[in-house]
Amino acid sequence: MFTGIIETLGTITNIEKEGDNFHFTIKSNITSELKIDQSVAHNGVCLTVVKIQGDEYTVTAIKETLDKSNFKYVKIGDVVNLERAMILGARLDGHIVQGHVDQTATCVNVVEEDGSWVYTFEYDKTYNNVTIEKGSITVNGTSLTVVNSIDNKFSVAIIPYTYENTNFHTFKNGSVVNLEFDVIGKYVARLLEKRN
Structure with missing residues (x-):
C-alpha cells in the first residue's frame, strides 16, 4: 500500500x-x-x-x-x-493507493496560472472508470484532488512544490500518464453494476 x-x-x-x-x-x-x-x-x-x-x-x-x-x-x-510502501502507523497524508494502475490517460491541456498549474487529462471511458468532483485520483503515483470532472476527462491543480518535486514538470500535451482511480470509488461502482 x-x-x-x-x-x-x-x-x-x-x-x-x-x-x-x-x-x-x-x-x-x-x-x-x-x-x-x-x-x-x-x-x-x-x-x-x-x-x-x-x-x-x-x-x-x-x-x-x-x-x-x-x-x-x-x-x-x-x-x-x-x-x-507506507509504514503501518504512519500518517496517511495522501489517500489509499494500491500501486495497481487501472489505465493510462493523455495530457490534453496545461494551463499555467498565477503560482500554480492546471493539467487536464483524457482517458478511455470503455474501462468504466470514473472520477468525481473533489474526489481522489492518482496520476503517475501522485495523490491529487479532481477538479472539472466530466465523462472521460478531468483536471488537477498542481502547486509549485508538487510541480518541482514530481515529474509533472515534464508533462506537456500528448504526455501519457498512469491513472489509479480511488479504490473506494471502484468498489462502489462495482457494487452498483451488480445491482443493475
Missing part, C-alpha cells in the same frame, strides 16, 4: 528486454535504503526490487504492467516518481 505522496525522483538508466518482460534500472537517491524484494511505486506502478548495484537498482515489469501503464513508452533518461 502507498499514499501517493512522492518521496523522490529516479532516472531510467537502462532497459533490457527478456521475453515479454522488461527490466528497468533506475538511479535514485534512495537506492542505498532499498533491499531486494522491496516494493516501490514507479509512476504509481508497484514493482519489486530485484537487483541493487551502487546507486542504481533494477525492477521487472511483466506484459500486464506494460499493457496497462505508460512503462511501454519509458526510455533511458526519463524521470519517474518514486514512493516506498
Whole structure:
C-alpha cells in the first residue's frame, strides 16, 4: 500500500528486454535504503526490487504492467516518481493507493496560472472508470484532488512544490500518464453494476 505522496525522483538508466518482460534500472537517491524484494511505486506502478548495484537498482515489469501503464513508452533518461510502501502507523497524508494502475490517460491541456498549474487529462471511458468532483485520483503515483470532472476527462491543480518535486514538470500535451482511480470509488461502482 502507498499514499501517493512522492518521496523522490529516479532516472531510467537502462532497459533490457527478456521475453515479454522488461527490466528497468533506475538511479535514485534512495537506492542505498532499498533491499531486494522491496516494493516501490514507479509512476504509481508497484514493482519489486530485484537487483541493487551502487546507486542504481533494477525492477521487472511483466506484459500486464506494460499493457496497462505508460512503462511501454519509458526510455533511458526519463524521470519517474518514486514512493516506498507506507509504514503501518504512519500518517496517511495522501489517500489509499494500491500501486495497481487501472489505465493510462493523455495530457490534453496545461494551463499555467498565477503560482500554480492546471493539467487536464483524457482517458478511455470503455474501462468504466470514473472520477468525481473533489474526489481522489492518482496520476503517475501522485495523490491529487479532481477538479472539472466530466465523462472521460478531468483536471488537477498542481502547486509549485508538487510541480518541482514530481515529474509533472515534464508533462506537456500528448504526455501519457498512469491513472489509479480511488479504490473506494471502484468498489462502489462495482457494487452498483451488480445491482443493475
